[in-house]
Amino acid sequence: MNVMNEFIAPKYGLTSFCCAHxxxxxxxxxxxxxxxxxxxxxxxxxxxxxxxxxxxxxxCTNCGNLSIWxxxxxxxxxxxxxxxxxxxxxxxxxxxxxxxxxxVNLSSRGAAALLRLALQKLCVFLGEKGSNLNDDxxxxxxxxxxxxxxxxxxxxxxxxxxxxxxxVIDLTDNSDITYSLFGFLNIICDILISQPKxxxxxxxxxxxxxxxxxxxxxxxx
Numbered sequence: 001m002n003v004m005n006e007f008i009a010p011k012y013g014l015t016s017f018c019c020a021h022x023x024x025x026x027x028x029x030x031x032x033x034x035x036x037x038x039x040x041x042x043x044x045x046x047x048x049x050x051x052x053x054x055x056x057x058x059x060c061t062n063c064g065n066l067s068i069w070x071x072x073x074x075x076x077x078x079x080x081x082x083x084x085x086x087x088x089x090x091x092x093x094x095x096x097x098x099x100x101x102x103x104v105n106l107s108s109r110g111a112a113a114l115l116r117l118a119l120q121k122l123c124v125f126l127g128e129k130g131s132n133l134n135d136d137x138x139x140x141x142x143x144x145x146x147x148x149x150x151x152x153x154x155x156x157x158x159x160x161x162x163x164x165x166x167x168v169i170d171l172t173d174n175s176d177i178t179y180s181l182f183g184f185l186n187i188i189c190d191i192l193i194s195q196p197k198x199x200x201x202x203x204x205x206x207x208x209x210x211x212x213x214x215x216x217x218x219x220x221x
Contacts, residue, residue: 007083012073019067021067021077022063023084024062026060026063029058030057031057054070078106079101082101082104082179082182083182085098085189088189088190093121097118100115108177109178111178111181112159112160113163116133116157116163117160119157122188122189123136123140133157137153155181156184
């Protein structure tokens with residue numbers, strides 16, 4: 001899902017949100033009448049039992065898959081309430097992003113550390129060395145990187161560092177901090193990859209060749 005599309009994270013009670021299975025913003029059908037059954041082998045044969053746990057289920061009307069909620073928290077699927085990676089994000093970085101997405105509900109710190117790695121790979125893709133993330137961001141700023149994107153880059157860098165070397169930011173009980181980093185990484189890719197790609201595609205398709213040659217000659221002077 002491209003970050004330019006609306007992303008509504010799965011949240012207890014919402015009639016519509018982006019499904020954690022298919023990623024589509026779709027209506028959710030909620031059911032509270034959940035009955036669990038189990039069988040146990042007793043001394044006199046098999047005994048079947050049922051009970052009504054405090055489980056709520058939502059069914060996606062787009063893909064038909066279920067999400068399971070206990071105490072108003074989604075426990076299935078295990079992936080976090082995180083938007084999909086920008087489709088223009090390089091495949092290797094998407095894989096790291098998705099790995100972080102798959103563990104964020106289990107380890108906020110682990111996910112943050114993976115997102116820092118994804119950012120490091122992204123800097124290499126953008127033409128930097130990748131050996132020192134702080135230096136890479138500085139060089140991107142020197143090339144004219146917007147302040148807002150610099151702040152997003154440094155947010156992923158600092159919080160990712162903190163996940164590996166604990167400091168003043170406590171990620172243990174505050175997964176919302178890590179959730180925000182996913183959005184930052186998508187925004188960075190949108191500004192630095194998706195938008196230039198769209199502009200280039202438009203330019204190549206719509207500007208006549210003789211005008212392109214004139215513009216190149218103008219800019220070379």
